[in-house]
Amino acid sequence: MHDIVIQVLGVAGLLMLVSFLPPLAARFQMPYTVLLAGVGVALGAVIQTFAGPTNDPFHDFLNSLAELNISSDVLLHIFLPILLFESALAVDVRRLFDDLWPILLMAVVAVFVCTFAVGYAVSLFTPLGLVACLLLGAIVASTDPAAVISIFRDLGAPRRLTTLVEGESLLNDAAAIALFTLLLEMLTRTSHGGVAAASLDFLRDFIGGVVTGYICGRIVCMLVEPMRNQPMAEITLTVALAYLSYVIAEHYVGSSGVVAVVTSALVVGSVGKTRISPATWGAMEHVWQQLGFWANSLIFLLTAILVPRLMADAGWAEVGLVLVVVAAATAARAVVLFGLLPVLSWAGLAQKVSNSYKTVMLWGGLRGAVSLTLALAVTENFRVPDPVQSFVAVMVTGFVFVTLFVNGTTLRWLIRVLKLDELTPVERAMRNRALALSTDSIRDRVAAVAQTYEVDGAVKDVMISRYEERLKKIDQDSGDEAKLTDEDRVTIGLVILVNREEELYYAHFSEGMVSRAVMELLAGRSGRLLDAVKAQGRNGYRAFEEPFIAVSPWMRGASWLQRRFGIHRPLARRLSMRFEVLVAVRTVLRELLAFTRDRLARVLGQEVAFELEGLLVGRLGIVEQALSALKLQYPDYAVVLQSRYVGRAALRLEQADYRTLYAESIISQEVLTDLERDLEQRRRVLERLPKLDVRFDVADLVRRVPLFADLPAERVTTIATLLRAQLALPGETIVRKGERGDAMFFIASGAVEVLVPNLAEPVKLGTGDFFGEMALLTRQRRNADVRALGYCQLLVLDEKDFRRLVQKDADLRSHIQAVAEARRQPTQSSPAASAVS
Numbered sequence: 087m088h089d090i091v092i093q094v095l096g097v098a099g100l101l102m103l104v105s106f107l108p109p110l111a112a113r114f115q116m117p118y119t120v121l122l123a124g125v126g127v128a129l130g131a132v133i134q135t136f137a138g139p140t141n142d143p144f145h146d147f148l149n150s151l152a153e154l155n156i157s158s159d160v161l162l163h164i165f166l167p168i169l170l171f172e173s174a175l176a177v178d179v180r181r182l183f184d185d186l187w188p189i190l191l192m193a194v195v196a197v198f199v200c201t202f203a204v205g206y207a208v209s210l211f212t213p214l215g216l217v218a219c220l221l222l223g224a225i226v227a228s229t230d231p232a233a234v235i236s237i238f239r240d241l242g243a244p245r246r247l248t249t250l251v252e253g254e255s256l257l258n259d260a261a262a263i264a265l266f267t268l269l270l271e272m273l274t275r276t277s278h279g280g281v282a283a284a285s286l287d288f289l290r291d292f293i294g295g296v297v298t299g300y301i302c303g304r305i306v307c308m309l310v311e312p313m314r315n316q317p318m319a320e321i322t323l324t325v326a327l328a329y330l331s332y333v334i335a336e337h338y339v340g341s342s343g344v345v346a347v348v349t350s351a352l353v354v355g356s357v358g359k360t361r362i363s364p365a366t367w368g369a370m371e372h373v374w375q376q377l378g379f380w381a382n383s384l385i386f387l388l389t390a391i392l393v394p395r396l397m398a399d400a401g402w403a404e405v406g407l408v409l410v411v412v413a414a415a416t417a418a419r420a421v422v423l424f425g426l427l428p429v430l431s432w433a434g435l436a437q438k439v440s441n442s443y444k445t446v447m448l449w450g451g452l453r454g455a456v457s458l459t460l461a462l463a464v465t466e467n468f469r470v471p472d473p474v475q476s477f478v479a480v481m482v483t484g485f486v487f488v489t490l491f492v493n494g495t496t497l498r499w500l501i502r503v504l505k506l507d508e509l510t511p512v513e514r515a516m517r518n519r520a521l522a523l524s525t526d527s528i529r530d531r532v533a534a535v536a537q538t539y540e541v542d543g544a545v546k547d548v549m550i551s552r553y554e555e556r557l558k559k560i561d562q563d564s565g566d567e568a569k570l571t572d573e574d575r576v577t578i579g580l581v582i583l584v585n586r587e588e589e590l591y592y593a594h595f596s597e598g599m600v601s602r603a604v605m606e607l608l609a610g611r612s613g614r615l616l617d618a619v620k621a622q623g624r625n626g627y628r629a630f631e632e633p634f635i636a637v638s639p640w641m642r643g644a645s646w647l648q649r650r651f652g653i654h655r656p657l658a659r660r661l662s663m664r665f666e667v668l669v670a671v672r673t674v675l676r677e678l679l680a681f682t683r684d685r686l687a688r689v690l691g692q693e694v695a696f697e698l699e700g701l702l703v704g705r706l707g708i709v710e711q712a713l714s715a716l717k718l719q720y721p722d723y724a725v726v727l728q729s730r731y732v733g734r735a736a737l738r739l740e741q742a743d744y745r746t747l748y749a750e751s752i753i754s755q756e757v758l759t760d761l762e763r764d765l766e767q768r769r770r771v772l773e774r775l776p777k778l779d780v781r782f783d784v785a786d787l788v789r790r791v792p793l794f795a796d797l798p799a800e801r802v803t804t805i806a807t808l809l810r811a812q813l814a815l816p817g818e819t820i821v822r823k824g825e826r827g828d829a830m831f832f833i834a835s836g837a838v839e840v841l842v843p844n845l846a847e848p849v850k851l852g853t854g855d856f857f858g859e860m861a862l863l864t865r866q867r868r869n870a871d872v873r874a875l876g877y878c879q880l881l882v883l884d885e886k887d888f889r890r891l892v893q894k895d896a897d898l899r900s901h902i903q904a905v906a907e908a909r910r911q912p913t914q915s916s917p918a919a920s921a922v923s
Contacts, residue, residue, distance in 0.1 A: 092146055092149065092150040092153075093150055095143070095146055095147055095150050096147060096150030096151050099147045099150075099151075100151070100383075100384060100387055100388075101380070101384075103125070103129075103387075104122075104379075104380075104383040104384070104387070107121055107122060107125065107383075115498065116495065117490075117494045117495070117497075119230065119382075119386065119452070119454055119490065119494065120490045120491060120494040120495060122383060122386045122387065122390070123386055123390050123454075123486075123487060123490050123491075124491075125387070125390075126386055126387045126388075126389070126390020126391050126393070127390050127391075127393045127394065127487075129151070129387070129390070129391055130390060130391040130392060130393055130394040131394045132148065133148050133151055133152050133391065134394055151391060156388045157462075157466055158459055158460075158462040158463035158466050159463075159466075161385055161388070161389070161459045161462065162459060162463065163332070163333075165381040165384060165385045165455075165459075166332075166344070166347075166381075166385075166456070166459065167328040167329050167331075167332040167343075167347050168328060168377050168378060168380075168381040169378060169381040169382055169385065169455065170256070170259060170328075170344060170347045170348055170351070171324075171327075171328035171347050171348075171350070171351040171374070172351075172374045172375065172377060172378030172381070173252070173255070173256055173351075173378065174256050174347070174348045174351030174352050174355065175351045175354060175355050175371070175374055176252075176355075176371075176374075176375075177249075177252055177253065177256060177352065177355060178249065179352055179355055179356040180356075180613045180616075181245070181246075181249045182249065182252075182253050182352075184249075184617075185246065185249060185250055185253065185436060185437070186253075187430050187435040187436045188250060188427060188430060188436045188439060189250060189253035189254055189257060190257065191422065191426060191427060191430060192250070192253075192254040192258065192422065192423075192427075192447075193253065193254050193255075193256070193257030193258040193260075193261055194257065194258070194261045195422060195426065196227070196254075196258065196418070196419060196422040197224070197227040197228070197258050197261040197262050197265060198261075198265070199418045199419075199421060199422055200223060200226065200227040200414075200415055200418040200419065201220055201223035201224045201227050201262075201265060202220065202223065202418075203223065203414045203415070203417060203418035203421075204219070204220075204222060204223030204226060204227075204411055204414045204415050204418065205219040205220035205221075205222065205223040206219070207410055207411075207413070207414035208222060208223075208407065208410055208411060208414070208481070211406075211407060211410055212407065212477070214473065214474060214477060215273075217269060217272050217273045218273060218474045218477070218478070220269050221266065221269040221270060221273055221464070221474075221478065222411070222477070222478055222481050222482065223414075223415075224262055224265040224266040224269055224460075225262070225266055225457050225460045225461055225464075225478065225482050226411060226415055226453055226457055226481075226482060226485050226486075227258065227261075227262045227265070227415075228255075228258055228259050228262035228263070228453065228456045228457055228460075229251075229254060229255045229258055229451050229452060229453060230255065230452050230453055230454025230455060230456065230457070244443075244506060246443075247443050247446060247447070247506065250439070250443070250447065251447060251450060254447075256348050257348065259344055259348070259456050260292065260295065260342055260344040260345040260348055261292070262456070262460075263342065263344045263456070263460070264288055264291045264292055264295075264342045264344070264345070265288060266460055267291070267342075268287055268288055268291075270463075270464070270467070270470075273469075273470060273474070274467065274469035274470060275469075290340075290341065291340075291341045291342040291345070292341075292342055292345055293341075294335065294339050294340065294341025294342065294345075295335050295341045295342035295343065295344065295345025295346040295349065296345055296346075296349050297341075298331060298334060298335040298339050298341055298346040298349075299331050299335065299345060299346035299347065299348065299349025299350040299351075299352075299353070300349050300350070300353055302327060302330060302331040302334065302346065302350045303327065303331070303349065303350035303351070303352070303353025303354055303357070304353060304357070306323055306324065306326075306327045306350070306354065307353065307354065307357050307358055307361045308361075309323060310323055310324075310358070310361050310362055311361055311602075316363075316366075317363075317365065317366040317369050317370075320362050320363065320366045320370065321366065321369065321370045321373050324354060324358075324370060324374070325377070327350055327354065328347055328350070328351070331343070331346040331347050331349075331350040332344070332346060332347050334346070335347075357606070359592070359609075360595065360602045360605045360606050360609065361602065364592070364595065364596035365596075382455060385455040385458070385459060386454065386455055386458075389455065389458035389459060389462060390458070392462070393483050393487070404480050404481075404484065405484070407480075407481060408480075408481060408484035408485055408488065411481055411484075411485045412485060412488055412489075415451075415485070416448070416451075419447075419448055419451050420448055423444040423447055423448055424441075424444055427439055427444065442504040442505075442506055443506075445500070445504060446497070446500060446501060446504065446506060449493050449496070449497060449500055450493065450497050451489070451493070452489045452490060452493055452494050452497075453485060453486045453489050453490075454486065454490070457482055457485075457486050458482065458483070458486055460482075461478055461479050461482035461483065462479075464478045464479070465478070465479050525553055525556050525557055528553060529550055529553035529554065529557075532546075532549050532550060532553065533546065533550055536549065572693065572694060572697075573623065573624075575690045575691065575694040576623065576624055576694055576697055576698065577619065577623045577624070578690065579682075579686055579690050579694055579695070579698045580619045580623070580624065580627050580698070580701070581616065581619055581620070582686065583678055583681075583682070583686075583698065583702070584612060584615050584616045584619055584627075585616070586678065586681060587612055587615075587674055587678060588608075588609060588612040588613075590674045590677055590678070591605060591608045591609065591612065591670065591674060592605070592609075594670060594673070594674070597738055598734060598735075598737070598738040598741075599670075599731075599734065599735055599738065600666065600670050601663075601666060601773075603663060604663060604666045604667055604670060607663070607667060608667065608670060608671070614630070615627070615630050618630045624697075624701060627701055628701065628704065640660060641657075641660045641664065643656070644656035644657040644659070644660045645657055645660075661716070661727070662727055662730075664716060665713075665716060665724065665727040665728075665731075666727075666731065668709055668712055668713040668716065669713070669731060671705075671709050672706065672709045672710065672713065675702055675705055675706045675709065676706070678702055679699060679702050679703070679706075682695050682698050682699055682702065683695065683699070686698060711875075714837075714850065715837045715850075715875035715876050716837075716876075717852070718836075718837030718850055718851070718852025718853065718875065721852055721853050721854070730772060733772050734769075734772060734773075737765055737768060737769055737772065740765060741762065741765055744758055744761045744762065744765075745758070785799075785802050785803055785806045788802050788805050788806050788809075788832070789802055797898070801895070801898055804891065805883070805888075805891065808883060808884070808887045808888065808891065809832065809881040809882065809883055810881070810882050810884070812831075812879075812880040812881070812882050814836065814838075814874035814878040814880055816874055816875065816876050817873065817874065818873070818874045819871055819872070819873050819874075820838065820872045820873065820874060820878075820880070821857070821858060821868050821870070821871065821872040822868060822871055823841075823843075823867075823868050823869060823870050823871050824867055824868060825867060825868050826866075826867055826868075827858060827866055827867065827868055827885070828884065828885045828886075829858065829882050829883060829884050829885055830856060830857070830858040830859040830882075830883050831856060831857055831858050831872075831880050831881070831882055831883075832856045832880065832881040832882075832883070833851060833852060833853055833854065833855050833856065833878060833879075833880060834853065834879040834880065834881050835853050835878070835879045836852070836853065836874060836875070836876050836878025836879055836880075837850060837851065837852045837853070837874075837875040837876055837878065838850070838851050838852075838857070838872050838873060838874050838875060838878060839851075839872070839873055839875055840857065840870050840871075840872050841870050841871040841872070841873065842869075842870050843869070843870060850875070857872060858872075
């Protein structure tokens, strides 16, 4: 029991020590990882000096750390999955894919280049075998982003630079560990085969890890849905995912567990935001940040404590070899950055990376927890010869601490020298506009606060004058705005609008107004729209919406199944999703119009805001037209879908009202639980897909035509038998102006627009409507085009068939002639009917 107490004392003492380090790092403007390593080494020296048999808490703490048997297996299986999962979860997957090729180059190719460069360089100065030297190269090839990213964030470095470093560090951990495992097996003679076999093993491990991680991530995203609004269960499932993906890949699939963990975290980061309840997502991010902080801190401390013991026998020869490793690793990284990376830009596979970015990436290739852990694994492997163990331990430890204490402490200075912490002229102009807008608003609010609290006039005037001085200074600093053209402002405004659009979609999703499937579709669409804006500006923005709103191949297939075989469910699902997408986009576009008028106009200027409004109105018109066509094509089903949408909103409002009543202590927790249980039952009923009923009564369609309205039922039935089916495709012209009329058309399902001359807007007809009936009486030429808005199922009554029927029935002929005389009067004719007569 005493041993357990002492071990608990050791771990608790380390956590207490760790808690003081972040504020110290901020106070001295030092990277946290660098301070952590220094404290760990110092603590290791203190342990070697003062640990001994005593009975006070301080010495017990030192003794517990000295006796704490933390093996590399513990670090790899307990801390590493947490560290990797937290890092990958924080990555913006969309931005990662924007620079995928440069990241893959740095994460995979650079690892191999570093491994072989360091291995061959060191082999020239040591009698150890080439495999042992290559093993050292693989260990030092893995970069640690923790210190670099913290510096980037403190200084406000460009986001793309941060993404490149984060993406590289995530994937090169996987590549380096996979390569390390192969080389270790070759060194210990547990693997047979040459370079080709090793390459195949590497690809198998890497691809197997990707597949395993993807499958695990997708399964968890499916399992988390039934746990919705259960934060503890949802977060616990993601923690389990980090370990399960690692263990399954390593011990059951036989692939890279590191790759599996990273992949599963990327899946959760990209898909989970719509699967995990919105209230839980923020809490989950905080939990993972805390877990990552603990894992990174403890790995560094526990490995750094061993440094004095590992470096005890190091001499000047080892120092020289460490410098060789530093030189070889730096040269290899420089070759990839300045030699291979430009080839990607030349081949059109990536945007150009500036030399200043490359310089920072070269100097910022710090090594850390992963390298130290792998070195510890080598020292614990009894199959590795003792000289190799000692050699690897000293080289890796020395190299890691050189990068931390030399590169890490000077990286901040380098970024400032290269002026990467400064805003571009465009960003500076935007900053001045935004600052002026905020300062002007705050000045007015300060005056209101002073009046509310009856502050003396002199104090109020002093405060207001300070803000007015700031406004004058902002105006003086606005000289760079001349470099910001209207086209630049429009592009910046569009980027802001697209990002704001995605935020609004997530806001409506969190309110329960948008379903998960639709949210995933809209989020992916927002990402593609942002790419189009960045690549083509306003032209990309204009060109994007219409193809997105157009009828998809899935919709066409579902419509074909319904028409051909009477299978309604796929079409019902597609219609439901299309309706929800159109309503969500329309709602958000209207909110963006208000946002543009209220906020962007004051930041970007009225002229630019007017152009942005025009682009938004153009998109809104396309969406309105598609929504109108849907309502015309399936009018009854559209009513059901609208009722479902409004019902979902009503349930959300009910839930918010109930929670307000509970917060005000009007109802108890038991009452709230009962009310929410009832809401959940009603929500499940509401979420059931409504039945699509597109059946139509042919006789009823015939009876709706004024020409046949007063006919007896048997004559209507006779006319119905003469109808033949015709399918019109979206955009197809059914009737052309100027052609001779020889038939009339009934719209069984679908919608058309009649392009009537001299009318500002087309006349739209939907399911149950008809057109061209006067062609049955007069053989006049058509006066307008009629075009299908979607898939239209038409019933056609041919003029020849109709005339044969009339010739056989004198009463019907008399009725038709009387109706024709009345229809010829202009006051009796509708625009649509007369236009296509």
